[in-house]
Amino acid sequence: MATDPTLLEQEIMSDISERRDLMFRLKALSPRYHFSPQDEALFLNYSIPIVYSIWEGFIQTSFQIYIRELNELNLKISDICYPILIYHIESEFPQFKQYPKKDKQNNKVIFFDKFGQFYQCNALRISSKVNTESNVGFNVLNRILTDFNLETILTHPEPNYSLQDDLDKFLLKIRNDVAHGQNSIVVHREDLDRAIKLVNRLMDLVFERIKTGFINKSYLR
Template identity: 20%
Template sequence: MDSEKILDIRTQLEEDLTWRQDEIRLLRNQLSYINSDDDKKRYRKALLVMLYSHYEGFCYTAFQIYIKSINDEELVRKQVNFHLATCSFTKEFEAYDNVDLKPEHYRTIFKNNLPEEYKLHRFARQIGLVEKINDFWEQSVIIPDEVVNTESNLWPVVLKKLLYRLGLPHDYFKEYEGKINMLVNRRNGISHGRDKEGFEENVYTGIEQSVFSILESIIKLIMSALKEKKYLITS
């Protein structure tokens, strides 16, 4: 991947983060027009819900940009690391997992008298997979969008799963796990009728600062992976 393309990706990521930061800043500034401390606490509930939305939204967008940048390189599977190669095998694995699938060679042998035997069906699918395995490695890497799944609750373990699938350091955000847990717990607490009174300024501010540190770190992580070609099997 050339430097010009990497610079363009960085621009995309930074622009997406900037508008999110600007929106949170705009909303936070409205606190100066609220006189009551209790009302300010309640207003911070809305701020926190919006903050979570931007946290999850940026993570999703950033990792989509990352996989698109790899897809656009027009690499073949044997060139990328095993995590990304495995992501690109989604359709092949789904076909293998389809217990109703009867490979053509299997139908040819047994014709209309297909044995209803699970182990034999599975063996036939394994043969089909092995037959094509060399061809599979020569095919283009196309990582599907569905690989980036935030599960609507982007807990630390979900973020870790995302990083693992994409072949990125799975414990990269370990130091922020406490703040992420607090953010998701608070967001869910608001949705489920808890935290009715809202939040003190120091509680909200601490979470906000941590969230934007995480999002800035995601940019650094993706840039490092692209510059150092960590998406390749030889890196």
């Protein structure tokens, strides 16, 4: 049974290292290959969506690692804290958000049969469906942390700096504008540096919360 916190830490740290190496290589592309001004402008515009994809990929991977380690513990339903239990039920039983219509009786039977089996299981296999809403902004990030009963991240971790603005109004906004074909967007090299610095900081913050939650057993009721 893989319940050693160091195994969890090592795997997430390895993932962070790979993502940092990828961002370093991304940052070095233009200087290394001496892009023309036109090519550099094109590269910089599309570098921000790449950095965002690295960020969202980290959230998916790190929480899937965390869920896998929790499942290795063979926890009973009565052992698991309510936030994780609710997360699992809402992931596996979307009928709670959209109940089957009356004229679809068979759907109701399937739903209640599956729900009954859920409460009869000896050990709960927590769902690995991490809903990022394809936009891991500040509120979504803290919602995911709350789903797993982990400490949320402060909007203003230091005076005169808003982590929420840096994520939502900078990284996420540029990514969405570029993805939606906004040709007026101009990204500078300083913006790429800022995006990479932000993702590095966010990965550390999320990692610390997952590690602390696992060590302190915040997953228990």
